[in-house]
Amino acid sequence: MRLAFPLASRLRFVRALGTASAISVSAGLFALIVFVLLAVGVGSVQTVIVDAQTTGVLVSFKGTTNDWGLGTATLCIPKTIDLSQRRGEGICDPRRFEERVSENLRISWPEGAVVQVSSPEVGKLVLTLLSEGEWPKSTRIVLSDGALSKLGALGFYGHARIGQPAVSGEQDLLLSGNYEIRERSFWSRNTEVLRGGELRRGESVEVFVDKTADAPPANEFGHLTAEASDMPGFHVSIASEAGKPVLRLVNYGGIATTTLAPSWIDRSLHNSLILALALFLPLALSVAQFLGAGKKGE
Incomplete structure (x- = not known):
């Protein structure tokens, strides 16, 4: 019914x-x-974090807070080439450099200073100046063996390029490492790891402000620390300023470039x-x- x-x-x-x-x-x-x-990440900001073991990193300094205490070091100051002298031993060729020893060396890197930090041998660190400043361009600063482990971290604010593309003869190479891309949404104070992975030996790693082809390099906070006494190279860690940065990898001898940035799939899986x-x-x-x-x- x-x-x-x-x-x-x-x-x-x-x-x-x-x-x-x-x-x-x-x-x-x-x-x-x-x-x-x-x-699609509206209102969110990202940070790229890289942690790597390398034999070389190019650092471009920003601001006025980059103060490095380097202890006892040898300065190789460029001079007019004198081929009448013998080649000699060590990093400072006496035909091309004037050698000076500096105790308790402290450098306050000015805005715009550029330096190549290299480790040609286990425990040795060499700084090559690529800009004019207190010393002429191409000046080399050679730290005593094992100095970095005694000095502790060398912090910096600016931009870092970790490793050079692995072409024949290149010594400033990325040995190993990993990266994370973290994001903070507009509605939360917490950060989510959207993407991460390992870096391959021989890649050159840089962070840029966005994924456009002509994007400028991103500013980063970073530091250099020593590896174990029997390990080659040194350790470098960087964290980019918050924004929409991307990680750019140059590999295969500089022929191929890969840009890494979070996608909507990454956000959907982790948010x-x-x-x-x-x-x-x-x-x-x-x-x-x-x-x-x-x-x-x-």
Whole structure:
């Protein structure tokens, strides 16, 4: 037996179904909009972090807070080439450099200074100046063996290029390392690791402010530390300033370039709110469909 309801009650029920269906559709559309905005990273900022073992890093300094205490060091200052002398031993060729010993050497790197930090032998560190300053360009600063392990970290603010492309004869090489791309959404104080991986030997690694072809280098906070006494090279860690930076890798002798940046898939897999919205969307649409079918049945 089919129960009969007054017409007014049936109309109220149909209107309630319609209202509930409209609310479900609106909630689903709102969740979809939020999902898309979060998935493409609107309002979010990223930071690229690199941790690597290398025999060479190029550092371009920014600001006025880059103060390095280097202890006892040998300065190789360029001079007019004198081929009448013998080649000699060591890094400072006496035909090309004037050698001086400096105790308690401290350098405050000025804005725009560029230096190539290299480790040609286990435990040895050489700084080659690539810009004019207190000493002429091409001056070499040779630290005593094992000095970096005694000095502790050498911190810097600026930009670093870790390793050079592995062409024949190149010695400033990335040996190993890893990277992470972290993101903080506009609605949260927490950061999520969206992407990470290992760096391959012989790659050259840099961070740029965005993924455009002519993007300028990103500013980074970093430091150099010693490796174990029997390990080649030294350790370098950098963290880029927050923004939309990308990691650019040059490999295969400089022929191939790879740009690494987070995608909407990375965000969807690692962001808890996006995952919750991904579960809510089909539920809201199913409820709306069910209520719409119920309304038609009435």
